[in-house]
Amino acid sequence: MVLRDVRCLGGLVLNHATSSDLTDVAEPEVLRQADAHRSRPLSARPQRITSHQRLDAHSYFAPDTAAATAVAITAAAKILTSDSVSTAGQAAQWLTERVASTGRPLHPGNVASLGGTISPGLQAALRCSREAKVMPVARLRHRTAVASTRSPSNQDARARMLPTALWPEWALRLTPWHPSGKPVARRTDELLTVACLMVGNTTKIHAATGLTGTTVSSHNVSSLLAELIRRRDCADVLHALILLADHLDQHGSPIDYARRRALFTTRSCFIDPTHWRALERRVRANHTPDIAHAQRWVFHALTGTPPRLAHPAIAPATPAQRQQYLRFRWRILPAEAELLTHTARTILDGHGIDEPLQWAPRLDAASLRPLRLPGPAPATITMARLHWAVPVGDFSIARVAQRLHTTTAHAIYLLSQHPVGWSPPRFRRTQHTATRISQWRTWYEQDHLSLQDIADREGTSLASLRLALLKNDSPSVALAPTRAAPGGGDRNPWSQGLRTTTVRTPTPGGTPGWARCGFGRWPSTGTAALRSMSTLGE
Structure with a gap:
């Protein structure tokens, strides 16, 4: 296979390279002899060549001079000895540009036909050499951003593994942003999902949008891809999308998103x-x-x-x-x-669906570390630091992002995925009280404790206890109806020792007025007053 690769590249050099392209390959006298070989007409009976005219006819002739052979092999060796597919593609870029300048159509899909059968590695390198000359969607189809470049095929089965909007943590990392803090395109997460489906795929963009369940247009997808290749901070977004697609193709997804849609x-x-x-x-x-x-x-x-x-x-x-x-x-x-x-x-x-509720693919950190991506890695901020940054009570998301030294989008993602209890301390006590009502009910009904005894056990006031009962008056926590206590008397918390309270509340006409309200049954006009008293009671 190595010899076939050398023959392919050597033939391209003999057919299309000029002396100015090969000054670092051989001495001027050797290049002159190679030019003389190229300028000579071909024999009437070419070796292993079809009857029809070939644009690269010299590729099918063994050079008749040592100089031409040396130049061809040396130029081919410089490409084949590159460290990686991407560097080999860069080394071959001048050669494929020479081929294209002759008028021969050349794109990632037909580079393999340049010189007969060649190795997959050289095919990948030649495809990469044409990356800058093809549209962004073609780069995804032919996977020119990675070493495993190959011809596209039908990959529509991947749509079942993709959500309509790309997983939030990946959308955060791959979305390009304006300096103002807004994304460069609306519904970027949906556009990125379509782009992920296009990796190595022959499907049209319009058909891909239907498979993922989105309503974005083909123009929107193409515009985003064009923006990605223009921006320096997005240089490796296509690479990351290819890695995601490869992960899904190799390992699958535990969620069938198409079924859920x-x-x-x-x-x-x-x-x-x-x-x-x-x-x-x-x-x-x-x-x-x-x-x-x-x-x-x-x-x-x-x-x-x-x-x-x-x-x-x-x-x-x-x-x-x-x-x-x-x-x-x-x-x-x-x-x-x-x-x-x-x-x-x-x-x-x-529905009998034995799948996790939510899921996102995890890629090897080593493969992501060298990539230049526009968004931050979600795991760079710990949950402890997030809890420290979120103040109690009402807060601004921009202020939280500033305290975390990150973007607003990153702060929004963290709070969406890891909710934080930001209620003020006073209302947190109210929330804790609500969780204790079922225990109070047990003490009251089974242990026959009075409300004052329950308040003493809980370390709170009787007024706070009563207000908590009223605030959480629902079928799941309501206490027993009125009944007679042992030894006589009424032990219902709604009537036991409750005194009528006078509160200030607006009248239907809008002017302040006084209303006498018992704790057992509040009129609708007293709701606001009850809420204010419940907070004071804490």
């Missing part, structure tokens, strides 16, 4: 609103997120598809709604994420 894209409800509201009463002290965001979160986790492509009943219809959902993802509390994750897992179990 078929099952859940037309579904309009994923979580029971009553369960969500019951949780929100316990974990949120202020505005409760829209239930639609919870539906979108579950859909997104199940399918890997952005909610804009979900059922119209839950898909965000406006840019403002899409921004609100993105904010919901990085401000989600651990208890909320736990409920939504459990809900999604239950849905998968109901």
Whole structure:
């Protein structure tokens, strides 16, 4: 095979190289003799050549001078002794450009036909030598960014292993950004998924978008790829996409995304609103997120598809709604994420799908370390450091990113994947109290403890205990109805020793007024007052 490689390259040198190309290969006198060999007409009966005219006819003749033979072999050896396929491609670039300048069509798909049968390594090198002359999508098809360059084939089966939007950690690493902090293209994560499917694939871009479940256009994909090869900080993004595609082809994916897209894209409800509201009463002290965001979160986790492509009943219809959902993802509390994750897992179990809820491929760190990628590696910031950077109470994502010395996109990714309990200490006590109500119920009903005894055990005040009971008055935590205690008297916490309290609350007309409200039954106009008292009671 080495001899065939030498013959191929030597023939190209004899046919297309000029003396100026070979000054570092041989002495001027030797080059003059090689030029004389090239200028002589071919014999009437060429060796091993077909009857039709060949553009590289000298490739099929044994040189009749030692000078021509020496020049051809020396030039070929300089290419074949390169350290890697990429360096061999660079060494052969001048030669393939000479071939192309003669008018012969030359692209990565036909370089293997230059001189008959050649080794896969030389084929890869010749393809790499034409990388700068082909469109970005052709670079993906022929895998010119890596040593395993080869002719494309049908790789549509990879679409089942790809989410509609590239895995968040890979989208973070591979997305190019403007200096303003915004991505250079909308829906970049979906465009990158299509690009990953195009690796080594003969499928048209338009067909690839349909296979991944996205609605982006072929023009959008081509524009992003063109941007990637223009930017110096994105020099190895195509290389990383090829590594991802190779990993999927070799190891597969534990998730069949195509099946999940078929099952859940037309579904309009994923979580029971009553369960969500019951949780929100316990974990949120202020505005409760829209239930639609919870539906979108579950859909997104199940399918890997952005909610804009979900059922119209839950898909965000406006840019403002899409921004609100993105904010919901990085401000989600651990208890909320736990409920939504459990809900999604239950849905998968109901369909008999034995797959992990979410997954992302892991590549060898050594193969990624030398690559120049536009985004940071997610693992560069530990969870302990993230918890340190997030303040209690309301916070700005830009401020968190500044404290972590990273980008806003990186901070958003970390908070979306690893929720942090950012509630203020006062409301954290309220959240802890909500988890204790079932124990209070046991003490009250089975051990016959009074509310004051329970408050003493918990190290809190009786008022705080009463307000916690009222705030969490739901079927899952409500205490027993009114009943007579042993020895007489009423032991219902709603009526035991409760005194009517006067609170300041607005009247329906909007002017402040006084309302007498018992703890057992609050009128609707007293809700705001109750919330304010519940926080003071803590």
